[in-house]
Amino acid sequence: MGQEGGGTSGRGWCVAGRLAQADEKTAPSEAHLGALRLWLQLGMADSAQAQKLVYLVTGGCGFLGEHVVRMLLQQEPRLRELRIFDLHLGPWLEELKTGPVQVTAIQGDVTQAHEVAAAVAGAHVVIHTAGLVDVFGRASPETIHEVNVQGTQNVIEACVQAGTQFLVYTSSMEVVGPNIKGHPFYRGNEDTPYEAIHRHPYPCSKALAERLVLEANGRKVRGGLPLVTCALRPTGIYGEGHQIMRDFYHQGLRLGGRLFRAVPASVEHGRVYVGNVAWMHVLVARELEQRAALMGGQVYFCYDKSPYKSYEDFNMEFLGPCGLRLVGTRPLLPYWLLVFLAALNALLQWLLRPLLLYAPLLNPYTLAVANTTFTVSTNKAQRHFGYEPLFSWEDSRTRTIRWVQAMEGSVQ
Numbered sequence: 001m002g003q004e005g006g007g008t009s010g011r012g013w014c015v016a017g018r019l020a021q022a023d024e025k026t027a028p029s030e031a032h033l034g035a036l037r038l039w040l041q042l043g044m045a046d047s048a049q050a051q052k053l054v055y056l057v058t059g060g061c062g063f064l065g066e067h068v069v070r071m072l073l074q075q076e077p078r079l080r081e082l083r084i085f086d087l088h089l090g091p092w093l094e095e096l097k098t099g100p101v102q103v104t105a106i107q108g109d110v111t112q113a114h115e116v117a118a119a120v121a122g123a124h125v126v127i128h129t130a131g132l133v134d135v136f137g138r139a140s141p142e143t144i145h146e147v148n149v150q151g152t153q154n155v156i157e158a159c160v161q162a163g164t165q166f167l168v169y170t171s172s173m174e175v176v177g178p179n180i181k182g183h184p185f186y187r188g189n190e191d192t193p194y195e196a197i198h199r200h201p202y203p204c205s206k207a208l209a210e211r212l213v214l215e216a217n218g219r220k221v222r223g224g225l226p227l228v229t230c231a232l233r234p235t236g237i238y239g240e241g242h243q244i245m246r247d248f249y250h251q252g253l254r255l256g257g258r259l260f261r262a263v264p265a266s267v268e269h270g271r272v273y274v275g276n277v278a279w280m281h282v283l284v285a286r287e288l289e290q291r292a293a294l295m296g297g298q299v300y301f302c303y304d305k306s307p308y309k310s311y312e313d314f315n316m317e318f319l320g321p322c323g324l325r326l327v328g329t330r331p332l333l334p335y336w337l338l339v340f341l342a343a344l345n346a347l348l349q350w351l352l353r354p355l356l357l358y359a360p361l362l363n364p365y366t367l368a369v370a371n372t373t374f375t376v377s378t379n380k381a382q383r384h385f386g387y388e389p390l391f392s393w394e395d396s397r398t399r400t401i402r403w404v405q406a407m408e409g410s411v412q
């Protein structure tokens, strides 16, 4: 009769947490013991062979980066070591260090080539998500370029010097649009013609960085093998940890549970759940080696079954169940007045900069982007590497609502 418990004792065997007390009749023979030892040795060898890869995630403590890190630990059985490189390391990393995978937190700056080189050395795969996601004027154009472009160049060079063959870059829909002419991109795909002209530092930096990554595909890395790169273009990501969603929620709480419509409901914006974006990164990193000829140098939009809605109506899918109300079936203010207010915000930001950082949600760029339809409809990721969203729309919505509800100050 076995008893619950762990470990082994005396004549007992610990098999899956149960102590199977052996007796004379069931005692294993020498042949059994030999077979068991061989099986364990093969299993451990196989396991060691399976757990052989070193991954590096830059920006691994960010909104998307954290989900990529957790998804890798859940979905990548070949992981031996997971390195998380970020300017700001999160305290939650400590909880990850108790598992079978070696988790190495590296505090570093992608603009510092030597720090990047040290982090990349010995890695088999790099997932580069680090970046300055700033459309609110918080950072200077020079800083945005330095982090997003020079930082990406540093990652590429580090891969070449270290002999790291596989690089996945987190690009953005904004590499395509909306462009400065406000042309809509209506359920387009990776091959849809579109005049991608930008002026804002953020989309310019993402477009330049993406080009560097794609042009690096095929370069010889140390050891003579080719570098295999690809770029993923998420549309507006939402989900647990999304700072802009948090900002909208707190703005609504300050306004007595109300948000005021500024964008027509007819303007469609593509959104994608962070868990599905993370899953696509993991899948691409896994398939890149076997499908290098097909996937190398390619771009893929990140997509799932999230509905096409205006940015504000989509946010209300989560903020509504948390007690907020979007006032107005159409924008409460005329567009010209919104343009004026956005310009006023930009002027105030410039005037106040020596004293404080004033960076409201409404500025000329965010108003233009919010008012321009940009949605994708594609299956390139499915065709090229079998991507299917891991989270349904219903699951993505529920998870996001629960996160908002758990937020400090939530009224629910």
Ligand SMILES: NC(=O)c1ccc[n+]([C@@H]2O[C@H](COP(=O)([O-])OP(=O)(O)OC[C@H]3O[C@@H](n4cnc5c(N)ncnc54)[C@H](O)[C@@H]3O)[C@@H](O)[C@H]2O)c1
Pocket (backbone or CB within 6 Å): 058, 059, 060, 061, 062, 063, 064, 065, 085, 086, 087, 088, 108, 109, 110, 111, 129, 130, 131, 132, 133, 147, 151, 170, 171, 172, 173, 206, 233, 234, 235, 236, 237, 238
């Ligand atoms: N959030 C979105 O809707 C969205 C959509 C498309 C693409 N993206 C891209 O996804 C990536 C991650 O975006 P996010 O929304 O998670 O942003 P985020 O700001 O939450 O995360 C970025 C991470 O990069 C780190 N970082 C910034 N500068 C760094 C530096 N110099 N050195 C090292 N680390 C640095 C930050 O500390 C942060 O942890 C970015 O490249 C962004 O362009 C985001």
Ligand SMILES: CC(C)[C@@H](O)CC[C@@H](C)[C@H]1CC[C@H]2[C@@H]3[C@H](O)C=C4C[C@@H](O)CC[C@]4(C)[C@H]3CC[C@]12C
Pocket (backbone or CB within 6 Å): 133, 135, 171, 172, 173, 174, 235, 236, 237, 244, 262, 263, 311, 312, 361, 362, 363, 365, 366, 367, 369, 370
């Ligand atoms: C104040 C209103 C006009 C309000 O509706 C403004 C919303 C505005 C802050 C967002 C509308 C569209 C967002 C952007 C879009 O989802 C895609 C992006 C690409 C990604 O790489 C970074 C984030 C972003 C630029 C995202 C930022 C917020 C919006 C501009």
